[in-house]
Amino acid sequence: MKILSNAFIDGAMLNDMQRKAVETTEGPLLILAGAGSGKTRVLTHRVAHLILDKGVSPWSILAITFTNKAAKEMKERIISMCGDAGANAWVSTFHSACVRILRQEIENMGYSRDFTIYDDDDQGKLIDRLLKEENIDPKQISSREIKSKISDAKNRIITPAQYAKEVFGDFRLTKIADVFAKYEKHLKSNNALDFDDLILKTIEIFEKVPEALQKFSSRFKYILVDEYQDTNHAQYVFVNMLASYWGNLCVVGDDDQSIYGWRGADIANILDFEKDFPNAMVIKLEQNYRSTNNILMAANKVIDNNTGRKRKQLWSDKGEGNKLRVEHLADERAETGFVVTEIGELCKKGLCYSDIAVLFRLNSQSRTLEEMLLGSGIPHRVYGGQPYYGRKEVRDAIAYMRLMVNPNDEIALRRIINIPKRGIGAATIEELAVIAENNNDTIFGIILDCDKYTLSGRAAGRIRDFSVIAADLLENSMLLPLPEFTTYLLEKTGLLEEYRKEKTEDALERMENLEELVNATTRYCQDNPDCTLSDFLINIALVSEPTEQALAGADTKGMVSLMTMHSAKGLEFKAVFVVGMEEGIFPLSRASSDPTQLEEERRLCYVAMTRAMENLYLTSICVRMLYGETRPSMRSRFLHEIPAELCESRLPSPREHTYISRHKRDWNANDGGFAQAQGEINAGYVAKTKYYNGMVQSSELDSFNKNEKYFPAMKVRHKKFGEGTVINVSGSGDDTIIKIAFDGQGIKELVAIYAPMEII
Numbered sequence: 001m002k003i004l005s006n007a008f009i010d011g012a013m014l015n016d017m018q019r020k021a022v023e024t025t026e027g028p029l030l031i032l033a034g035a036g037s038g039k040t041r042v043l044t045h046r047v048a049h050l051i052l053d054k055g056v057s058p059w060s061i062l063a064i065t066f067t068n069k070a071a072k073e074m075k076e077r078i079i080s081m082c083g084d085a086g087a088n089a090w091v092s093t094f095h096s097a098c099v100r101i102l103r104q105e106i107e108n109m110g111y112s113r114d115f116t117i118y119d120d121d122d123q124g125k126l127i128d129r130l131l132k133e134e135n136i137d138p139k140q141i142s143s144r145e146i147k148s149k150i151s152d153a154k155n156r157i158i159t160p161a162q163y164a165k166e167v168f169g170d171f172r173l174t175k176i177a178d179v180f181a182k183y184e185k186h187l188k189s190n191n192a193l194d195f196d197d198l199i200l201k202t203i204e205i206f207e208k209v210p211e212a213l214q215k216f217s218s219r220f221k222y223i224l225v226d227e228y229q230d231t232n233h234a235q236y237v238f239v240n241m242l243a244s245y246w247g248n249l250c251v252v253g254d255d256d257q258s259i260y261g262w263r264g265a266d267i268a269n270i271l272d273f274e275k276d277f278p279n280a281m282v283i284k285l286e287q288n289y290r291s292t293n294n295i296l297m298a299a300n301k302v303i304d305n306n307t308g309r310k311r312k313q314l315w316s317d318k319g320e321g322n323k324l325r326v327e328h329l330a331d332e333r334a335e336t337g338f339v340v341t342e343i344g345e346l347c348k349k350g351l352c353y354s355d356i357a358v359l360f361r362l363n364s365q366s367r368t369l370e371e372m373l374l375g376s377g378i379p380h381r382v383y384g385g386q387p388y389y390g391r392k393e394v395r396d397a398i399a400y401m402r403l404m405v406n407p408n409d410e411i412a413l414r415r416i417i418n419i420p421k422r423g424i425g426a427a428t429i430e431e432l433a434v435i436a437e438n439n440n441d442t443i444f445g446i447i448l449d450c451d452k453y454t455l456s457g458r459a460a461g462r463i464r465d466f467s468v469i470a471a472d473l474l475e476n477s478m479l480l481p482l483p484e485f486t487t488y489l490l491e492k493t494g495l496l497e498e499y500r501k502e503k504t505e506d507a508l509e510r511m512e513n514l515e516e517l518v519n520a521t522t523r524y525c526q527d528n529p530d531c532t533l534s535d536f537l538i539n540i541a542l543v544s545e546p547t548e549q550a551l552a553g554a555d556t557k558g559m560v561s562l563m564t565m566h567s568a569k570g571l572e573f574k575a576v577f578v579v580g581m582e583e584g585i586f587p588l589s590r591a592s593s594d595p596t597q598l599e600e601e602r603r604l605c606y607v608a609m610t611r612a613m614e615n616l617y618l619t620s621i622c623v624r625m626l627y628g629e630t631r632p633s634m635r636s637r638f639l640h641e642i643p644a645e646l647c648e649s650r651l652p653s654p655r656e657h658t659y660i661s662r663h664k665r666d667w668n669a670n671d672g673g674f675a676q677a678q679g680e681i682n683a684g685y686v687a688k689t690k691y692y693n694g695m696v697q698s699s700e701l702d703s704f705n706k707n708e709k710y711f712p713a714m715k716v717r718h719k720k721f722g723e724g725t726v727i728n729v730s731g732s733g734d735d736t737i738i739k740i741a742f743d744g745q746g747i748k749e750l751v752a753i754y755a756p757m758e759i760i
Helices: 007-011 016-023 041-051 068-088 093-109 118-134 143-156 160-164 171-189 197-208 210-219 235-240 295-302 332-348 363-375 394-406 410-416 428-440 445-448 459-479 482-492 497-502 505-528 533-543 549-555 595-607 655-660 683-692 700-706
Strands: 029-033 059-067 092-093 116-118 192-194 223-225 249-253 281-285 324-331 358-361 380-382 559-564 571-576 612-621 622-624 629-632 714-716 723-728 737-742 746-751 757-759
Touching: 007 016, 007 041, 016 041, 016 281, 029 041, 041 068, 041 223, 041 249, 059 068, 059 093, 068 092, 092 171, 092 723, 093 197, 093 210, 093 380, 116 118, 116 723, 118 143, 118 171, 118 459, 118 723, 143 160, 143 171, 143 197, 143 235, 143 497, 143 505, 160 171, 171 192, 192 197, 192 410, 192 533, 197 210, 197 235, 197 380, 210 235, 210 757, 223 235, 235 249, 295 612, 332 358, 332 363, 332 571, 332 612, 332 622, 363 380, 363 505, 363 533, 363 559, 394 410, 394 459, 394 482, 394 497, 394 505, 394 533, 428 445, 428 459, 459 482, 482 497, 482 505, 497 505, 505 533, 505 622, 571 595, 595 612, 622 700, 629 723, 714 737
Parallel strands: 029 249, 029 281, 059 092, 059 223, 116 192, 223 249, 324 612, 358 559, 358 571, 380 559, 571 612
Antiparallel strands: 622 629, 714 723, 714 757, 723 737, 737 746
16 A cells, blocks of 8 residues: 555654654564553554554554453554554454464364363362362362462463472472362363463464464564563563564553562563664653652652663653642551541542542551541542452451351351361251251351261261361450450461461462451450440441442542552542551561562552652551551651652641650651651661661661661561561660561560571
8 A cells, every 4th residue: 555644643642752652663662651651642543553654454463451441442542543444453452362363273282262261260169179189188278379379380381390390399389280280181171271371372382383373473563562561471472472573563661660570570571672672662751641740750769769670750741730748647547537638628629539549558458548438428439449348358257256246147157167168068057057947046056066966977077176166266255355356266267377378469468458357456445445346346337338428429529549559550640648658568578678579669659659640648657556566667768769859748736746756756857757766666677777768878787786686577587486577676685575476376575685586
């Protein structure tokens, strides 16, 4: 087709760098698209330019993104610009693109074209069955953990045999390797694939059948990949194989927004693009269309502290805008109270609830926010997840509590009788129900007196074991204070242990949610000294139910969004609150000793900050309740990385100042209004935090270590109690006392000089 002009691109409203990215169509191209820089606009205009101005067949264009929603929106934009011709371009997710290829080529791998795709539920049921066949106790190795390990291996293009060699010598992982091998055989015999296989099998076909690779790599003359910083190894290999014929690969992404390393994303894919393609052109999109310059300069300063990145500086033509509000508050209540008050002030200035978001690092942080917002009549929603008391693991724990208060609660009993898994199935429960009906009793009553009745098969022993646990919980629910009983329940039932053994990101999050329940009971007892377990259950039933006022507000002004920082990626709000900016919370404690994790935490901070269009609030607190105890907090190092001139902070009220003084904090106006943790946090911890922030040299830190060996958040291993985390240090020299939270052993106070421990 003869090209007469670049009529389409000439009429497009693009800035200079956007236009350059659109018009650079030949050869490898890396578009570094900063937050809010209009990358989707560039991608869609690039496809339209190829079709309308260059006469490229839509059939030879492949655009890949990560979600069906993003693919649908991109396709609609392309069709709106190109008409029906745009519908012929392949615009899809990685998985959808691979399915289309596999439907044509999978017979080369011994499968038929009508293969089945197993979803999460199918995978779980299959793995459960294999656990039984392998005589593996699901309480020791859960199907969720095995599924996670298999997925990770496939994303790294690791076969069962290779995985078995990789984990040789590790008894636990070797068991998982055995299940992995049988899992793969089952899939093959059933002509089935899981979602990870869709990419993996496509790569295998391309490797084993060169004609198939030639067919598709020669077809797609122009390949575009969105969110390239989020690709894993398998996706990286797939894209590079497809681009091997023409070499016209355009990847769009932002290394500063790579925040999914924990689920397999490899930031090296985007950082090393120029190594993979030495003739690649790099175009930076740095003009931001979302935020004011104060917000962008603050975000730039934070992310500049990362070493593994490609330099870029976001800027805007929206003016300086408001300074960042950085607040150091007394505790969680003061923090949530501040958020509620400021939301009210913002709404008085004309913002709607839907213009406002509250971001947090941990899902468990949403509880106090939900309760405070509900009590204030502010409509809100937990974006991308369940409200705190609606989360499965929390509902499981609450069901146990309900049963202790009301043994007749059959719904609660049926929910938890096999959680964690005890081998008590539906048939056994129905057998108990029949016995209960025949003896004019409840199912729970029969369980407590199970020795009086004859139960079939192995069910008798399993019910007896559960009966011992239930009776013990009943007794302790009446003897122990509510917070202590909550801690006891979580350990006695095995709810915490189930997730502790899993060692996955999802399991860790569930553990944090369960531990937050201890905080909830502790706070409730502080407010209601004579409360009972029944009182607490009534209270959470009330706070879990939206008020009429909140619902009425939602009709006219929408809802305030509560979400994790990960969930906020890709979104924008006129006002954003980032709460809980303290060491151990954000960044997470486990990131402090791992430079790679710490850099990802900083990228997450950058993402959170750049969600704000006009107003950005960053909050930290003096003391935070963890594991039911109030403990001193250290402000996040990320706050220290923001220039003081970009921030404003209200001085603490007299009441807050008294509170802060009581906890021995020093409000240091020369540090931009940020308080240095002192007193309860020993001098060594202060030095360590200053060292993290570049405020002292390592030699100065060593001088503290001579006197104080241990710091809060430090990981240690005790010969008797195992691994744990230091949560407080008091005293000095031979009188140093360290308080440590040991995994599965609770909190212990030890005299440092006598404690048989090593730092890990």
